[in-house]
Amino acid sequence: MVVDNLMQWFESWTLWEAGSPLLFLIVVVIAGVPIFLLMAVNALVAVYAELKISAFMQDRVGPMGQGPGLHAGKWGLLQTVADALKLLLKEDIIPTLADRKLFIIAPFIIFVTPFIALAALPFNQNLLIADLNIGVFYILAVGSISVIGIIMAGWSSNNKWSLYGAMRSAAQIVSYEIPVALSIVSVIMLTGTLSMQGIISYQDGTTLGILPNWILFNNPFSFIAFFIFFISGVAEVNRTPFDIPEAESELVAGFHTEYSGMRWAFFFLSEYANMLIISGIAAVAFLGGWHSPIPGFLESPGWSLFWFISKIGMLIFIMMWFRWTFPRLRVDQLMNICWKVLLPLALLNIFGVGIWTLLTG
Amino acid sequence: MSKYLHDLWSSVSSSMIGMRITFKHFLRIRKGNVTLQYPEEKWPRPERNIGFEHKDYNVIRSKLHVDMDDCIGCYKCARACPVDCIKIETIKVPKGTDIGITSNDTKKRLLVNRFDIDMTECMYCNLCVYPCPEECIFMTGGPNSSKHPIDYEFSEYNREGLMYRFATATQEEIDRYTDTETPEKPTEKEETE
Numbered sequence: 431m432v433v434d435n436l437m438q439w440f441e442s443w444t445l446w447e448a449g450s451p452l453l454f455l456i457v458v459v460i461a462g463v464p465i466f467l468l469m470a471v472n473a474l475v476a477v478y479a480e481l482k483i484s485a486f487m488q489d490r491v492g493p494m495g496q497g498p499g500l501h502a503g504k505w506g507l508l509q510t511v512a513d514a515l516k517l518l519l520k521e522d523i524i525p526t527l528a529d530r531k532l533f534i535i536a537p538f539i540i541f542v543t544p545f546i547a548l549a550a551l552p553f554n555q556n557l558l559i560a561d562l563n564i565g566v567f568y569i570l571a572v573g574s575i576s577v578i579g580i581i582m583a584g585w586s587s588n589n590k591w592s593l594y595g596a597m598r599s600a601a602q603i604v605s606y607e608i609p610v611a612l613s614i615v616s617v618i619m620l621t622g623t624l625s626m627q628g629i630i631s632y633q634d635g636t637t638l639g640i641l642p643n644w645i646l647f648n649n650p651f652s653f654i655a656f657f658i659f660f661i662s663g664v665a666e667v668n669r670t671p672f673d674i675p676e677a678e679s680e681l682v683a684g685f686h687t688e689y690s691g692m693r694w695a696f697f698f699l700s701e702y703a704n705m706l707i708i709s710g711i712a713a714v715a716f717l718g719g720w721h722s723p724i725p726g727f728l729e730s731p732g733w734s735l736f737w738f739i740s741k742i743g744m745l746i747f748i749m750m751w752f753r754w755t756f757p758r759l760r761v762d763q764l765m766n767i768c769w770k771v772l773l774p775l776a777l778l779n780i781f782g783v784g785i786w787t788l789l790t791g
Numbered sequence: 792m793s794k795y796l797h798d799l800w801s802s803v804s805s806s807m808i809g810m811r812i813t814f815k816h817f818l819r820i821r822k823g824n825v826t827l828q829y830p831e832e833k834w835p836r837p838e839r840n841i842g843f844e845h846k847d848y849n850v851i852r853s854k855l856h857v858d859m860d861d862c863i864g865c866y867k868c869a870r871a872c873p874v875d876c877i878k879i880e881t882i883k884v885p886k887g888t889d890i891g892i893t894s895n896d897t898k899k900r901l902l903v904n905r906f907d908i909d910m911t912e913c914m915y916c917n918l919c920v921y922p923c924p925e926e927c928i929f930m931t932g933g934p935n936s937s938k939h940p941i942d943y944e945f946s947e948y949n950r951e952g953l954m955y956r957f958a959t960a961t962q963e964e965i966d967r968y969t970d971t972e973t974p975e976k977p978t979e980k981e982e983t984e
Contacts, residue, residue: 483817487813489823490824491824491828494828751813751814752810754813755806755813756806
């Protein structure tokens with residue numbers, strides 16, 4: 431949407447001929463800046479939220495402070511700003527025996543993955559970089575590129591912890607892609623479209639009298655599909671309780687053990703951006719996207735943005751809630767959940783949704 | 792199959808129990824908070840009974856304190872210090888100048904313009920306390936609690952804060968006596984020769 435509009439706007443100047451590759455490049459760069467800002471702000475806010483939520487759940491108060499200097503602002507509000515500054519100023523260390531080229535490229539590949547995935551996430555009626563007709567498919571496909579980056583990081587670090595972490599991560603992401611994709615398939619069977627805006631417009635109106643017509647409430651099978659999607663999504667972004675690639679107590683920090691400074695910050699940024707994307711897809715596919723939770727109430731573009739962001743915020747909060755509640759799973763337990771529980775349930779759901787759509791309509 | 796379903800149910804329900812507990816703690820943070828915001832809040836000092844009163848202690852090893860009204864700048868404490876953490880500088884005042892007397896009625900003859908105790912170096916040996924003729928350097932609390940209340944923590948934000956500067960001489964005083972010191976110097980040399 432944004433890209434198309436910008437293209438038209440630039441073309442209206444008639445400086446460039448329509449469809450010029452140079453113009454396309456300029457428009458893409460302009461559209462990319464807000465995505466980067468979104469990722470950075472998301473990381474700043476989410477890290478602060480995570481510090482506070484983890485602290486509250488453990489009866490602590492988290493970062494606290496009264497002002498600049500040694501303290502980090504009131505209630506520690508400037509904590510993440512200080513962290514970001516520290517990461518920017520930190521020395522960049524590359525191990526001597528590391529595979530230098532791969533070591534340098536890996537964080538960028540991992541960073542680029544959520545960056546390009548965010549291009550297809552609709553924030554309200556108009557705020558969408560590109561409304562692809564295969565939006566969901568694009569996001570899921572692009573999301574698995576990060577495995578390449580993780581394996582590169584783990585391999586090039588020349589460190590046993592990194593390699594173990596990378597191998598575990600690859601196994602985990604490849605396995606959990608399947609339940610994620612299958613639970614999305616059951617949504618696509620209902621909506622009949624792969625476009626993100628199409629899926630959202632399907633969820634307009636009410637169901638069962640009062641409930642919003644979200645796919646979550648559409649039928650019992652899609653209700654279960656949401657949980658399958660969300661649990662596998664948490665596993666796909668390597669968060670606790672599925673954080674075996676980073677398992678602090680076993681693997682130091684997994685695939686990013688050897689990274690420091692800004693390169694490490696890229697891993698960190700992409701972790702929180704991945705959370706944003708998984709929550710975003712869950713919100714679009716199951717929770718009505720930018721639709722208001724009360725149908726027909728406050729549906730203007732501004733409020734739509736607010737509803738979408740608060741849905742994402744809720745889901746990110748639940749991810750953090752998971753993290754500070756559950757202990758880490760063993761590798762075999764992780765694979766057990768994926769292949770023996772989530773996958774059969776997802777397949778059953780597809781069957782159930784098929785029957786449901788046949789019967790109702 | 793029934794075991795599979797039972798396992799599924801028990802894992803889901805037990806996860807719910809865990810999440811309920813953490814959420815309860817999340818909501819109860821104002822009541823359940825265990826963190827003490829240290830410099831702003833402090834735990835109450837516990838009552839204790841060690842068989843005798845604070846004032847009956849023989850010796851206490853705590854923060855050094857100097858009562859500058861009584862100090863005559865004799866350097867005895869600085870010489871006694873095994874780690875040289877006491878740094879004193881004095882200015883000789885001209886004869887007949889009155890810069891006060893101590894509580895032992897000793898006339899002060901030296902203006903103490905620097906009296907620094909580096910508490911990061913102090914090893915709490917108490918050796919500086921005994922030689923003091925005016926009993927003006929002492930450890931706070933214990934038998935001296937009437938002179939200065941005890942300070943357990945003396946914690947600071949940076950290391951410079953543990954450098955205690957006791958000298959009370961004003962810049963004006965220092966300037967006044969350093970000016971008159973220059974003509975005095977020749978006489979001093981004659982004495983030493």
